Amino acid sequence: MKAMAALETAKKFIEVQFPDCDAALLAGSVTRGEETATSDLDIIIFKGELSSAYRESLFFDEWPIEVFVHSFTSFQSFFKSDRERGRPSLQKMISEGIVLRDHEKLNSIKNEASKQLEAGPGKWDDKTIQLKRYFLSDVLEDFIGCQNRSEGIFIAGRLAELLHEFILRTHNQWTGESKWIYRALRNFDEELAGVFAKAFDDYYTLGNKSGVVKLTDKVLAPFGGRLFEGFSVGK
Missing domain, CATH: 3.30.460.10 (Beta Polymerase, domain 2)
Structure with a gap:
């Protein structure tokens, strides 16, 4: 109606x-x-x-x-x-x-x-993947080390944005924002979207970071894992 x-x-x-x-x-x-x-x-x-x-x-x-x-x-x-x-x-x-x-x-x-x-939007080239991998790793480390709950809430939000983008763009998939983050993940892989949502929900409701950390490391693993040493821009 x-x-x-x-x-x-x-x-x-x-x-x-x-x-x-x-x-x-x-x-x-x-x-x-x-x-x-x-x-x-x-x-x-x-x-x-x-x-x-x-x-x-x-x-x-x-x-x-x-x-x-x-x-x-x-x-x-x-x-x-x-x-x-x-x-x-x-x-x-x-x-x-x-x-x-x-x-x-x-x-x-x-x-x-x-x-x-x-x-689809086209896959990222290797240079872009390295750049995105570095910034995702950087926010993940901030998330792991954060002891301030108020700060952690916002770090987690940023991490969710970067993580969903990395997952989808490295698979030639469209990304989203706000409610479309979950919808874009679900359109790509419904099971993965469920794991993603649960991991962040566990942090927001229980303060449990393990699901988010485990998922992020799993996503980064095929590309060499977390990146810090050796990364440079404009050198």
């Missing part, structure tokens, strides 16, 4: 706010059936004549809406940026998006988004 209301609101939104747009898509959690009480509507607008892409947040008919406005070429630079950082935000929205207003160019854009999602 909420999905239908969202779709009708989205259609009304483009008729009122972007009547002259060339194409529009409804994306986000509503399209996947994963909406919650606080979910907003992600709407992508395409306009042929546009000086620069932009994003705007607003309320419409009591719905929070995030609107992403693009020309038929501006999305390409965002695709490139998303591939480089390893998080396919725009590709995912466009690929999954429900068409609100169609255009002859829209199908090819959706196909390109889907192809990029399937291909």
